[in-house]
Amino acid sequence: MKDKLMDFDEALERFEPVLGFEVHVELGTRTKMFSAAPNPAHPDFHDAAPNTLVDPLSLGLPGSLPVVNAEAVRYSISLGLALGCEIAQSCRFARKNYFYPDTPKNYQISQYDEPIAFDGAVEIELADGRQVSIPIERAHMEEDAGKLTHVGGSTGRIQGAEYSLVDYNRAGVPLVEIVTKPIFGAEHDAPEIAKRYVAAIRDIVLSLGISEARMERGNLRCDANVSLRPRGQEALGTRTETKNVNSLRSVERAVRYEIQRQAAILAAGGTIVQETRHWHEDTGATSPGRPKSDADDYRYFPEPDLLPLAPSRALVEELRSQLPEQPVAHRRRLKAEWGFTDLEFQDVVNGDMLHLVEATVVAGAAPQAARKWWTGEIARLANEQGVEASSLVEPEHVAQLQALVDEGALTDRLARQVLEGVIAGEGAPAEVVEARGLKVVTDESALVAAVDEALASQPDVLQKIRDGKVQAAGAVIGAVMKAMRGQADAARVREIVLQRAVD
């Protein structure tokens, strides 16, 4: 069933959108939130086989007990501080009770009325340079659930599946859930604000080094709440909560879509159902999930297996002193350091590639070279495939690729072929060069032989060159490059052609 959509501008004319976001951040600690089991969100444990990163608590075995991960608490406090929040003098964990097979204890240990961090704000910068402040309600600690794979249904969802597989590796991964206050006044910028906000959280998390923050891997997950109210109305409209938006582009599109969908319903005299909605990247639409009401009864009560958490003021101040610079200041510093023009820098920021370029520079590439890769060839391929640039290739590999170019082992053209190989999963650049045999031919005698052969087969061209028509050399260079299967440095070939022609 296809939703009716109202034109975006018309929707904004008639209704005011109110936004709210819940962003879950998986912390990259070595062990889980409440046990010593390895954490799959830590780089060392990414590729673990299902149900191998488990212990009695991850499986909810009888008699198992939680113990708070002190590292996760430090990460959470740092994140709270970076969000401009107050850090609680004392806070408690609570049990959120609900039955679901991915939740091994059939309750989630979370925080309810006493979050570790509250009352903050995040500054974001829009494409045109305007700054917007997003108010933060709270950031609280909790544990992730396991992962269900539904088998046998057409949709991959639980409805209609024959059976489901459960992987408890993710059960107990430390999470911080960041909840905004209602965001008013977003107006036409609502989709962009949504994207920029999630990007800002991602940048903060990366700068703190507390998570890899890869949306496609679920390190960072956004639930986008959207409601509309008719112009002039005080009361908030009914909201929907869109889940499964796992890229920045999706966040932007999902918010736009919900505004258009809800506007069409309201304009036709309908009512919005309070529910979770599922974002579909392929169709660019949301579909209804389960109904959700404020009366959902999770029977919260204080977790009796854990003591209240009272972070010492000394710890909070120590962590505050170690905070990295704010993203806006960080951007300004990078722009100056890299010497980019306004246009070049905007290009990087708007393409959401700042952290990628930065990581590539950190890995050894010159800033301009890094910029050209990401905003050029990689952006083109990402666009072509309709995916995020970050999901195509690792910054380290881009830096390695550029190093090969810098040392003359690859031409730009060859480097693009190597990039394709890296994206195709053939390994690191050096491995692709090796496997595909793409190295530049630097053997002078081979080049000279090829040039001599080309000149001999095109005597008319040779004559023109000797007559001083140097531009005629192009035809010979082309023939040599072809003979070398493109693996030669064209500039060097040209030199040799001119030299041999007059000899």
Add this chain to the structure above:
Amino acid sequence: MEQAQSGDLTRLAGHELAALLRSGEVSSVEATQAHLDRIAEVDGDVHAFLHVNEAALEQARAIDERRAAGEELHELAGAPVAIKDVLCTVGMPSTAGSRILEGWIPPYDATVVARLGHAGLVALGKTNMDEFAMGSSTEHSAYGPTRNPWDLERIPGGSGGGSAAAVAAFEAPFALGSDTGGSIRQPAAVTGTVGMKPTYGGVSRYGAIALASSLDQVGPVTRTVLDSALIHDVIGGHDPLDSTSLEREWPSFAAAAREGASRGDLAGVRVGVVKELDSEGIAADVQARFQETVRVLTDAGAEVVEVSCPSFAYSVAAYYLILPAEASSNLARFDSVRFGLRVEQAGQTVEDVMAATREVGFGTEVKRRIILGTYALSAGYYDAYYGSAQKVRTLIQRDFDAAFEQADILISPAAPTTAFKLSEKLDDPLAMYVNDITTIPANLAGIPGMGLPMGLGDDGLPVGLQLLAPMFEDERLYRAGAAIEALLAQRWGGILATKAPELAGGAR
């Protein structure tokens, strides 16, 4: 001849048996075999055990070999111990008395079990209990009731009736129990044995299948106060796997018990009699024994004062909100997905299977409390029920604080009556709940409590005394408990447990 010696070994107190093991007069294999024989002899009648450890003799032999090799062993090494089935044990099923965990063998040991093993004690097996420790009679076990060795027609108390009966029937010198609202002290009272609920946080709960996390505490069940102290010394102390476990240095409880017993009097000890636990609902013969005990204490130099704890009136009500609330959440994990029973039919959804499994796997009392607890935590009722109950908890703590201003220890009957008959209260949950009135306040306040014998009722069945001390002052209970035990033993010509009638099996 060998039969006779086996019989003798089971009659010894735990510390006496341990002394023979240390001196080499008795091997762990002999001691273990004697108790296995006793179990084979009487447990058909008593049904204290759900599982007997097939590896017990092998473990005993290993201890004997280590001793023979000259290794320095713990003072209790080689002595047998029975483990309540609520505790996780590698290699032995751990069912908590429930059908839903039938045959489940944990991949890890509870911390207390690991500590016993580390000290070289030999596990005889797992003892019966009310399902998930919900009950006061062991009749709610999915595997049939345990019977009181003093009278097989009567209940052994609960939930730890199996551990108490095992110790009372000389099937084990030592046992472990767990006490959420009296599950160690009340069975001790009605079987003429000693049971100790430590200060909350004094003993690790890791690997104890949770009933109500904020109330549960693991503790020893034995025939003498010193034996409880010895076990407490082994299992107690901080455990990093239990966040509610206290980080503090505890004194030697065995030393306190030995000092208390050798001193022989209670001079200068201020003993408070809790007015509210000595009147309503307490049987006349229990009251009579209690008054006699108070006189014994006075004669021994104790300064007896009456104290009042008015909030105790609300303790049962508060307890039966907090316990079911926490239990409803703790028991949610029994859903057939990862372990335990699974009841399923083709084509059913996971919700169907969860519901069917819980329908079949849980007994009536468990379902009753899950429903109660789910209701008490529901939105709109939380403040009125769970919230109010937590306030009562605070009031009870204040009552205790005030009482302990006037007294070093408090005393009361440990149970309102002697052991009642099987089935007598099974259909009347409220009557069963009220049975815990004397023991519940200690759990709500987190303070330590001990149950020990104070004589026989008019029906010739054991009557128990309860001692209470302030938070962290477990030592006081061992010191005073051992002194009272010694004073009473003088009157009786031995500890009460040895006065139990011979079981039919034993006469054979």
